[in-house]
Structures are given as C-alpha cells and as structure tokens.
Amino acid sequence: xxxxxxxxxxxxxxxxxxxxxxxxxxxxxxxxxxxxxxxxxxxxxxxxxxxxxxxxxxxxxxxxxxxxxxxxxxxxxxxxxxxxxxxxxxxxxxxxxxxxxxxxxxxxxxxxxxxxxxxxxxxxxxxxxxxxxxxxxxxxxxxxxxxxxxxxxxxxxxxxxxxxxxxxxxxxxxxxxxxxxxxxxxxxxxxxxxxxxxxxxxx
Amino acid sequence: xxxxxxxxxxxxxxxxxxxxxxxxxxxxxxxxxxxxxxxxxxxxxxxxxxxxxxxxxxxxxxxxxxxxxxxxxxxxxxxxxxxxxxxxxxxxxxxxxxxxxxxxxxxxxxxxxxxxxxxxxxxxxxxxxxxxxxxxxxxxxxxxxxxxxxxxxxxxxxxxxxxxxxxxxxxxxxxxxxxxxxxxxxxxxxxxxxxxxxxxxxxxxxxxxxxxxxxxxxxxxxxxxxxxxxxxxxxxxxxxxxxxxxxxxxxxxxxxxxxxxxxxxxxxxxxxxxxxxxxxxxxxxxxxxxxxxxxxxxx
Numbered sequence: 350x351x352x353x354x355x356x357x358x359x360x361x362x363x364x365x366x367x368x369x370x371x372x373x374x375x376x377x378x379x380x381x382x383x384x385x386x387x388x389x390x391x392x393x394x395x396x397x398x399x400x401x402x403x404x405x406x407x408x409x410x411x412x413x414x415x416x417x418x419x420x421x422x423x424x425x426x427x428x429x430x431x432x433x434x435x436x437x438x439x440x441x442x443x444x445x446x447x448x449x450x451x452x453x454x455x456x457x458x459x460x461x462x463x464x465x466x467x468x469x470x471x472x473x474x475x476x477x478x479x480x481x482x483x484x485x486x487x488x489x490x491x492x493x494x495x496x497x498x499x500x501x502x503x504x505x506x507x508x509x510x511x512x513x514x515x516x517x518x519x520x521x522x523x524x525x526x527x528x529x530x531x532x533x534x535x536x537x538x539x540x541x542x543x544x545x546x547x548x549x550x551x552x
Numbered sequence: 553x554x555x556x557x558x559x560x561x562x563x564x565x566x567x568x569x570x571x572x573x574x575x576x577x578x579x580x581x582x583x584x585x586x587x588x589x590x591x592x593x594x595x596x597x598x599x600x601x602x603x604x605x606x607x608x609x610x611x612x613x614x615x616x617x618x619x620x621x622x623x624x625x626x627x628x629x630x631x632x633x634x635x636x637x638x639x640x641x642x643x644x645x646x647x648x649x650x651x652x653x654x655x656x657x658x659x660x661x662x663x664x665x666x667x668x669x670x671x672x673x674x675x676x677x678x679x680x681x682x683x684x685x686x687x688x689x690x691x692x693x694x695x696x697x698x699x700x701x702x703x704x705x706x707x708x709x710x711x712x713x714x715x716x717x718x719x720x721x722x723x724x725x726x727x728x729x730x731x732x733x734x735x736x737x738x739x740x741x742x743x744x745x746x747x748x749x750x751x752x753x754x755x756x757x758x759x760x761x762x763x764x765x766x767x768x769x770x771x772x773x774x775x776x777x778x779x780x781x782x783x784x785x786x787x788x789x790x791x792x793x794x795x796x797x798x799x800x801x802x803x804x805x806x807x808x809x810x811x812x813x814x815x816x817x818x819x820x821x822x823x824x825x826x827x828x829x830x831x832x833x834x835x836x837x838x839x840x841x842x843x844x845x846x847x848x849x850x851x
Contacts, residue, residue, distance in 0.1 A: 376610035380617040419595040426576030480733040486756020
C-alpha cells in the first residue's frame with residue numbers, strides 16, 4: 350500500500366503540473382479580470398508545497414516553471430527559479446509551523462503571487478530592459494496579486510482533493526485529528542481507563 | 553537521521569537553483585539556433601496539438617467569462633466609438649481621394665511597390681496560447697512553417713499591427729506583441745509633417761506605447777506636429793539591403809493627449825494601440841512573397 354502511494358504521488362503531481370500549465374495558458378490567461386489575467390501556476394506550486402513539504406514543493410516548482418518557460422518560449426530558468434522558492438517556502442511553512450487555520454492558503458497565495466510578480470520584475474531588470482518602464486507596472490502586479498488571492502482558496506482545495514488521498518500519513522496531523530474529532534489525549538485516556546475514582550470524603 | 557534529511561533537502565534545493573541559473577545563463581547568451589532553443593522548439597512542436605485541442609475544448613469557458621468582461625467594457629465605449637466613427641468617415645472620404653491620386657502618380661513615376669501590403673499573403677490563424685505575465689507579451693497561433701509562416705513576419709489583428717512572428721515550428725508560431733519590451737517598430741504619425749520615430753512599449757502599461765526620437769516641431773508650429781487622435785502607422789523603411797520587417801501603412805494606434813514639454817524636450821509622445829492585444833482571438837500573419845529579407849523588385 351505504501352509503495353503504491355509512493356508511485357501514485359509523483360504521477361498525480363506530474364499530471365497536475367502539466368494540466369495546470371495547459372489550462373492556464375489555453376483558457377485562464379485569455380480571460381481578463383480588471384484588465385489583467387489571473388496566474389494560477391504560483392498558486393498550484395504553493396498548494397503542493399503546503400501539502401507535500403519543502404522538497405516536493407521545490408522540485409514541483411522547478412518542473413512547473415521549466416514547463417512554462419519551454420511552452421511559452423521564454424528565457425529558460427527564470428520562472429523555475431522563482432517557483433523553486435515558492436514551493437520550498439510553502440513546504441517549510443508546512444514542516445515548521447504546520448498551520449491549520451483555513452485562511453492560511455489565502456495568505457500564502459497572496460505572498461506567492463506577489464513574489465512571482467515582483468521577482469519576475471527584478472530578474473527582467475537584471476537581464477536588461479530596453480523599453481521605458483511605467484509605474485503602472487506596480488499597479489498591474491498589485492491587481493494580479495489581488496485576483497490570485499481571491500482564487501487561492503479554491504485552487505488549494507482542488508489541489509488538496511487531488512493530492513491528499515495519496516499523501517503519506519503525517520504523525521502530527523494524525524495526533525491533531527485524534528484530539529479535534531473527539532479522540533482523547535493520552536492524559537484523558539489514562540483517566541478513562543481507570544474509570545471513576547471516588548474521592549475520599551474529608552473529615 | 554534528522555541531519556541527513558536536512559542535508560538532503562538543502563542539497564536538492566542548491567542543485568535546483570544551480571540548474572536554473574545555468575539554464576538562464578546559457579539560454580541568455582545563446583543564438584536562436586543553439587541547442588536550448590532547439591529543445592524549446594521541439595517541445596512547442598510536440599505540445600502544440602495538445603494546446604490547440606485544449607484551446608478548442610476550453611473555448612466555451614473563455615467565451616462565458618469574456619462575455620461578462622466585454623459587456624461591461626462595451627457599455628463604457630459606446631459614446632467614444634460613435635465619435636470615432638464620425639471622425640473616421642470624414643478621414644475616409646479624404647483618404648479615398650488621396651489614394652486615387654497616389655495610384656495615378658505611382659504609375660507615372662514607376663515607384664517600387666515591393667513594400668506595399670498587397671505584395672504579402674495574409675494567413676489567418678487562431679490564438680491558442682497567451683502569456684499572462686507582464687513581461688513576456690506573446691501569443692501562440694495555430695499556423696506554422698507548413699502554412700508559409702516565416703520568422704519576423706508581421707501580424708495584424710482587429711485591422712491593426714499586433715506584433716511579429718518570433719518563433720516558428722511546423723504547425724505553430726509564437727508572436728511577440730508590440731507591447732513586449734523586446735519589440736520596436738519604425739512608425740509614422742499621419743500629421744502635417746508626417747513625423748517618423750521609433751515606437752516602443754511602456755513596460756507595465758499594456759494599453760500604451762511610447763513613440764520616441766521624433767523631430768520636435770518649431771515652438772511656433774506645434775499645431776503641425778502630432779495631435780491627439782491622429783493615426784500612427786508603420787513607416788516601412790527600405791535602405792539598400794536593410795529593410796523594415798513591417799510593410800508601410802499598417803495602422804498601429806492613435807496619439808494620446810500630447811504633452812508639449814515632452815514633445816519639445818524629449819521628442820516623445822504616447823500612443824494607444826488600436827488592436828485589443830489582450831482580447832485578440834484571430835490574427836492574420838502577412839507571409840512574405842519570398843524567403844529572406846531581400847525582395848524581388850520591378851525595375
């Protein structure tokens with residue numbers, strides 16, 4: 350069973366990355382919202398990092414970024430460099446804090462989109478831009494971040510639905526689930542095993 | 553055990569970052585015919601049927617979303633477009649007279665018409681991919697070398713210049729839009745002086761282009777220079793073996809309100825692209841009559 354899941358997870362991640370890029374470029378990027386297009390790919394990378402951990406997040410980010418650069422005939426390595434950081438950072442958040450609040454993907458999505466937008470701008474400046482740069486660039490990045498933030502929760506929920514069934518069981522999560530779904534803590538279990546202990550009456 | 557995991561994690565991270573940096577450096581310094589570019593073209597060739605299929609399957613989703621956004625946008629544009637139609641009708645009447653005269657004069661002087669639009673063969677293509685980033689303004693279309701498309705062929709949509717072909721595979725091509733920071737076009741303002749300059753994008757503002765290197769008009773004759781609303785078209789220069797990739801007189805956009813200080817001091821004006829570069833679904837690629845930049849010329 351464990352071996353089966355170990356194979357299933359990479360397969361699902363490969364398919365997820367491929368379809369995320371194809372759907373993004375074929376449909377989502379052609380729909381204009383407030384004058385910009387939503388970018389789902391940093392949200393998918395962030396979600397995979399949050400669910401699977403830093404190593405998987407970084408590798409998934411690299412592969413997704415490379416696919417985008419290949420498909421769109423862009424400078425190779427730029428998007429993958431940015432997405433490695435997003436996947437790794439989201440994964441570390443999962444490993445160190447294991448945040449359980451429902452709005453964590455929202456905040457993480459906003460940060461991922463902001464990092465992707467600003468990071469791309471910085472790299473392009475480093476590579477050299479011949480044309481004049483408008484200050485509206487910041488406004489455009491801000492609107493993209495806003496739109497991506499609104500989409501972060503549904504994207505995270507979808508990725509979780511795809512990835513979670515094949516994820517290895519996380520001991521911390523199992524313990525927390527036991528507490529929150531009516532299970533007893535070890536201290537309470539001890540008392541429950543002993544049953545009701547009558548207190549000696551005070552004199 | 554924990555230390556081993558940490559070391560492995562850091563090693564993989566360092567490896568991925570190093571590979572990305574190597575790819576970036578190698579690609580950036582390469583010529584268009586180098587191995588990495590060839591790999592990229594191969595991937596495009598393999599994936600273009602998938603993208604084409606996905607684009608067709610997802611067309612209804614795009615249409616629904618586009619309908620809402622277009623409806624809101626259209627309401628705000630009605631009045632402005634009515635005014636534009638009235639102005640263009642007047643200009644059309646004048647242009648028809650000028651064209652007639654021009655044809656007669658060309659015939660008398662035996663002018664070289666090889667830069668004329670009529671010498672190009674338009675190939676209609678559908679947009680199958682669009683790049684969402686603010687930095688790479690490219691689209692992918694479903695026509696390639698098999699249909700006669702060549703590198704640097706001009707692309708028009710909505711009756712105006714959209715961009716140029718920047719990558720060609722057998723069945724698909726990439727078009728770099730005129731709002732991409734790597735593209736510049738020699739353009740002419742249809743004003744009294746026929747001012748020419750270089751049109752470049754304003755990075756970060758996809759609805760604006762900057763026309764630079766204009767000859768500033770004399771302070772007393774500013775009215776002869778560029779004015780708001782005037783049409784900007786491709787200049788299509790030809791000088792010996794050097795030739796513009798774009799034929800002359802393809803509309804590009806309209807002059808935005810002119811800042812006189814900017815015009816007199818820097819020789820720059822702002823131009824609004826005529827084509828809806830974000831919403832264009834079908835384009836025409838103007839394929840060249842013969843390969844290469846040299847063109848047959850009638851003596």
